[in-house]
Amino acid sequence: MGCDGTRVAVVIEGRPSATVEEDRMGRATVRLDPAFTVGPVRPRMFGSFVEHMGRCVYTGIYEPGHPAADELGFRTDVAELVRELGVTLVRYPGGNFVSNYRWEDGVGPKADRPRQLDLAWRSVETNQVGTDDFVDWARRVGVEPMMAVNLGTRGLQDAVDLLLYCNARPGTRLPDQRVANGHVEPHDIRVWCLGNELDGLWQIGHKTAEEYARVAEETARAMRQVDGRVELVACGSSNRAMPTFGTWERVVLERCFDLVEHISAHAYYEPVDGDVDSFLAAGEDMHRFIEAVVATADHVAAVKGSDKRVMVSFDEWNVWYHSRFPGERSLEIREAPELIEDVYDVRDAVVVGSLLITLLQHADRVSMACQAQLVNVIAPILTRPGGPAWRQTIFHPFALTARYARGTVLRPAVVSDRVETRAYGPVDAVVVTATHDPESGDLTVFVVNRSRTESSELTLDVAPPVGGDPTAYVLVEHLVVHDEDPSATNTEERPHRVTPHPGDAAVDGATLTATLPATSWHCIRLTERGVR
Amino acid sequence: MGCDGTRVAVVIEGRPSATVEEDRMGRATVRLDPAFTVGPVRPRMFGSFVEHMGRCVYTGIYEPGHPAADELGFRTDVAELVRELGVTLVRYPGGNFVSNYRWEDGVGPKADRPRQLDLAWRSVETNQVGTDDFVDWARRVGVEPMMAVNLGTRGLQDAVDLLLYCNARPGTRLPDQRVANGHVEPHDIRVWCLGNELDGLWQIGHKTAEEYARVAEETARAMRQVDGRVELVACGSSNRAMPTFGTWERVVLERCFDLVEHISAHAYYEPVDGDVDSFLAAGEDMHRFIEAVVATADHVAAVKGSDKRVMVSFDEWNVWYHSRFPGERSLEIREAPELIEDVYDVRDAVVVGSLLITLLQHADRVSMACQAQLVNVIAPILTRPGGPAWRQTIFHPFALTARYARGTVLRPAVVSDRVETRAYGPVDAVVVTATHDPESGDLTVFVVNRSRTESSELTLDVAPPVGGDPTAYVLVEHLVVHDEDPSATNTEERPHRVTPHPGDAAVDGATLTATLPATSWHCIRLTERGVR
Amino acid sequence: MGCDGTRVAVVIEGRPSATVEEDRMGRATVRLDPAFTVGPVRPRMFGSFVEHMGRCVYTGIYEPGHPAADELGFRTDVAELVRELGVTLVRYPGGNFVSNYRWEDGVGPKADRPRQLDLAWRSVETNQVGTDDFVDWARRVGVEPMMAVNLGTRGLQDAVDLLLYCNARPGTRLPDQRVANGHVEPHDIRVWCLGNELDGLWQIGHKTAEEYARVAEETARAMRQVDGRVELVACGSSNRAMPTFGTWERVVLERCFDLVEHISAHAYYEPVDGDVDSFLAAGEDMHRFIEAVVATADHVAAVKGSDKRVMVSFDEWNVWYHSRFPGERSLEIREAPELIEDVYDVRDAVVVGSLLITLLQHADRVSMACQAQLVNVIAPILTRPGGPAWRQTIFHPFALTARYARGTVLRPAVVSDRVETRAYGPVDAVVVTATHDPESGDLTVFVVNRSRTESSELTLDVAPPVGGDPTAYVLVEHLVVHDEDPSATNTEERPHRVTPHPGDAAVDGATLTATLPATSWHCIRLTERGVR
Structure with missing residues (x-):
């Protein structure tokens, strides 16, 4: 989750007379023909995101002592809303958080886990929820876990270690440690993000395109050696307005083309300088973003003489009022602080619904998408510690789309x-x-x-x-x-x-x-x- | 016209039982809906190509003394067939020829024009046909001329000079020279190719992508300064199997994106090693070629944050039996030699028809296409010096498509x-x-x-x-x-x-x-x- | 030990009449004169290689419980054959293995050593043999140990740590740890490989030439700071057909010229596509390989104005039937699996003998050579777990050469x-x-x-x-x-x-x-x- 939202600064004036014409009625004519299709409805399109940030984990999905908490401390009222939302896939544990995360801190007996200072969000991380706990929760809720490795402060070795811990059969040190922590069966996690937003200057361990391409390439190759069934997601751009946009994807794929199945895209939207018309048309940005990444991936395929089609993992997207966020630097260091708990209105819900339409329109090349985030942090679900959980406005278009988009996407x-x-x-x-x-x-x-x-x-x-x-x-x-x-x-x-x-x-x-x-x-x- | 046709060498076997099942009847179901469209039928899709090569010009379109020759020496029987063919646009004067052409040799009194040795095809060029003659012919036949400048042995200054000679109003040296040569009105030529196939080692004055990108950029900028109405075509790849394919287009467009409207593509097809199945499917190669160039152009647009869409000028395409051509090096130096006068059969005509289908299927991004060439040299029209002109098999699908493709291309x-x-x-x-x-x-x-x-x-x-x-x-x-x-x-x-x-x-x-x-x-x- | 052996793909036909002339008698005339010499016979030319791969270590040199095992678990029957073979130097512990090896896992009490998954060969490494154990064995058998550091998943610090552990006098943490593990005297290991085959895409932590040159340079500088008596071997190419061959050596030596004494070369031979004639002439490849590396090293010397002569460490060579190896990806994860236990015939022995001739012919510039490997894994010695050990055909030319090549190599x-x-x-x-x-x-x-x-x-x-x-x-x-x-x-x-x-x-x-x-x-x- 980055801090440079696509603030498209534009000077052209909107049409000032618009409000005058409130009563005009427009027209839209739509022709559908089931013979004209885009691609399959991919279940992973309805993904979400749980980052160790703000109150997404602590007092979000996890709150021991809450009346609705299960024996492991996870809130069953929240879990019930997650199921109703229709989420299929949940990315974890970040986000910016992952770029300074030590996964070993989050496994083993909870009493032994260290308190750490997370640099990304200047928060105290108690490590009371970690990889095993999250995977257990995901399985109980019925969602697929999507894991990110730390390529900010760490690299190949730690990524391989985490993969061994999660997916290897018992018999060697790391999976045996997992067994000792109560999980005999491998977690068998299929989708792995090769770091997070490393094109962003805000990212701990930010890299140039060339630097990232190399570390992603070697990490990917080693991870495939460990487990031939993983699907890997290379980092694309943190948003379409990044100065390296396009070139970043090209350089990364020139190195990693044969080693990854997906490349990521992230985008957050809000009315910039009160420009509601553009905000309502945010799907245009997402559309151009996807088309640009697809063009870049296919350009690299052409250079390589390959028919392979790298897919877009749109693994962070949402409405986010950056303008209400003071920035990480001004955060006071606390445990589970109330960070960016945007309260969404009807207009935001309409935009979220429109973004889902855009994603479906690209079902041929968008393999996954994760709304960011799941609970409390710019989320469809809000909770009060010790109190109830409820649905934000944006919950509804997501839930209806996840429930009723089935079969094949048509091209209207x-x-x-x-x-x-x-x-x-x-x-x-x-x-x-x-x-x-x-x-x-x-x-x-x-x-x-x-x-x-x-x-x-x-x-x-x-x-x-x-x-x-x-x-x-x-x-x-x-x-x-x-x-x-x-x-x-x-x-x-x-x-x-x-x-x-x-x-x-x-x-x-x-x-x-x-x-x-x-x-x-x-x-x-x-x-x-x-x-x- | 290059020398490295897409000879895709592949080792997988075809289906050996095919000939056994000669009588099986297949099925094809097609759904059309006029609401589902690709783009407009662009008239320039039905272009052709006249190069000073072999007998395309001399004893092809031009043969003084022929019974059907007009007062300027051009054959009216050939002109009639060109009109019947439905050609809209004709590229001139090359091809490889242009890369060592001095346009001044071809204007002015015919008796004063020098005989030159053309290095591209090792032929004697009499210069009895030149720019003014060709443009006059094009206007009489009713086709649009598309001119190429020499970026092989020459550069910016000569390109600008030719443009001034053709398009400038009288009052300065070069257009005044045109007036002196009998053309008061500017030729007003709109479409200009920035050289020809400079990615090919066979090209006189071959260039690396970076070298070509720079000379094309500066030449384009100067030409636009002369005439703001020109449309410019940057050289793309000579075929999809070029070692620089994809990278060449990217590097060229990174430099020239704002200065050109089109980027070229060339492709010739034949059965390689007797592989008729792949030959009949040549449209697949053309399809992948176009998609790859479009992806590359759109990747560069993404990097530049532009919505501009550079179009593909597929300005050389045809069936060509390279395998029957001994190579330029083995040619004896002659005037108007009989070069690559391929005689086409029904199968070739079917492939030509299929390539026109592929071009129409990409009407959203292919702005122009030129079948190479118009007469005698791998051409739909053959002539005998002093004798008749006749239609090859490939004449017919071209003529029918040019005549009946009208309006909007549908997406079936x-x-x-x-x-x-x-x-x-x-x-x-x-x-x-x-x-x-x-x-x-x-x-x-x-x-x-x-x-x-x-x-x-x-x-x-x-x-x-x-x-x-x-x-x-x-x-x-x-x-x-x-x-x-x-x-x-x-x-x-x-x-x-x-x-x-x-x-x-x-x-x-x-x-x-x-x-x-x-x-x-x-x-x-x-x-x-x-x-x- | 790489995965891209020199599979020389050649199209020229062999001489088909050869088999007909079976009885023809050829001639060879040789003139020797002890005044005409190449260089000294270098004992390290008769090196071998023990990698933690397959059954080279476990059930190879080491098999506790075997009737012939010594008190430390090493097989004395195998040791006896190693002495008879005349091996002088043994490279350890890899090979690809070293590029994900944690040397700390292999020292200290055996019961405390972790089981690890080796990614290079997808095997379970029990760590029951480690650095101290190997050095002890080498000393008992009478061979010099040649150690490789991990520059795949690790770097400078771990290399320095291992060198400190091995060679430093007691008084600081790492040598004190060695003392605690029973070795008061430093191991005094002289020859160190700066990683293994990092030019190969199969290598965990593969690097570009520039990347490797930098890490090798800094690691070498730090290792020399620890122990001024070490001799360092930079990684050269994994074989002569690597796409980076030549350029790799140049880039590496431009950085490391003053810091290393040797640069490595690796080569494996087999009849490719049944081409036995070329297989028998494998020495030609090795000859051209050595000449090329020497030319590159001397080119860099010229650039630097130096008279220093970097020597070639041909530290992996042998006959290896790659064609019988299914590739690492298809290996099932096991302990001490039976990997590439090629059984050699007489022809293979003749080729091995010829390769030793080639090495001696370059005694002026080849400082070391290691046949890969010593036991079971493409090896001169085979063992059965619990059973005997025996000499393969290739054992004999090696043993005779190691025993009788003495003094000075002549130039016949x-x-x-x-x-x-x-x-x-x-x-x-x-x-x-x-x-x-x-x-x-x-x-x-x-x-x-x-x-x-x-x-x-x-x-x-x-x-x-x-x-x-x-x-x-x-x-x-x-x-x-x-x-x-x-x-x-x-x-x-x-x-x-x-x-x-x-x-x-x-x-x-x-x-x-x-x-x-x-x-x-x-x-x-x-x-x-x-x-x-």
């Missing part, structure tokens, strides 16, 4: 009104993706209206199958994230203030129509008549 | 049987593109069956327009390039041995069916009922 | 028939070296006939001393390694199937004649009349 043909943005120029107001599950016949459409001033009238047709019935699809449900007050939030006192509510979608013959209010996100569920 | 959804190839692994037997002209209602489908052993049964559906008639399209015509004898050719004696003939396409309701014989190319013309 | 003048090889072109069938000991008067001639089809008649003259007796030399013994069946081997059941047997050499006046059968190696011992 969309004609939409345009919105002018400072950061991206004119962009479509209405953005759409859809997934189709041939087995169940379910077809789910995810739609966002990114205009903050104009409603839009959606007209959607599904092309009939060859020789088939043009009215094959029936409406199952239309759920909307929207509010008259786009700054409405959920709080401990009013945890259900913002929840999805039914929309007005209706099917007439082969055509579906629905109203898309300004700043709204939609999940429209159809199913093929007679398939189930 | 295709399910096809696969063919195993040594060079590309398994590939679709049937490949399809289509163009749709909303104004006329014309929808033209171009199809190739790349299997050399199996016919295929094509089933094609066009998704009905929203709320429209599912049987909106009627069949206009189905033309096939195919022959029982795939080695059949056209000759002076039998110039019409191979021509397109009607196919068996039929429409039943919303579904079109057609038989695609092994090794066949098809142009299937539909039109919307009632549009015109 | 040879005229020989030629053999055509794919890899090296035409080469001499008969290759000769000789050593002369002025004190004893012994003159020993080592000869190989590399033709696999033709016998050769050897005629050898020794120039008489000035004014001396032209019939000064008398024949002592002629021993031959040859067999009617060149694929004959020694096995546990028939351990003496292949041994040296007497040849037919005869002296007539000043001229020696001998028959050299196809594929044969010879040790011909003469002595000066009346010297002893």
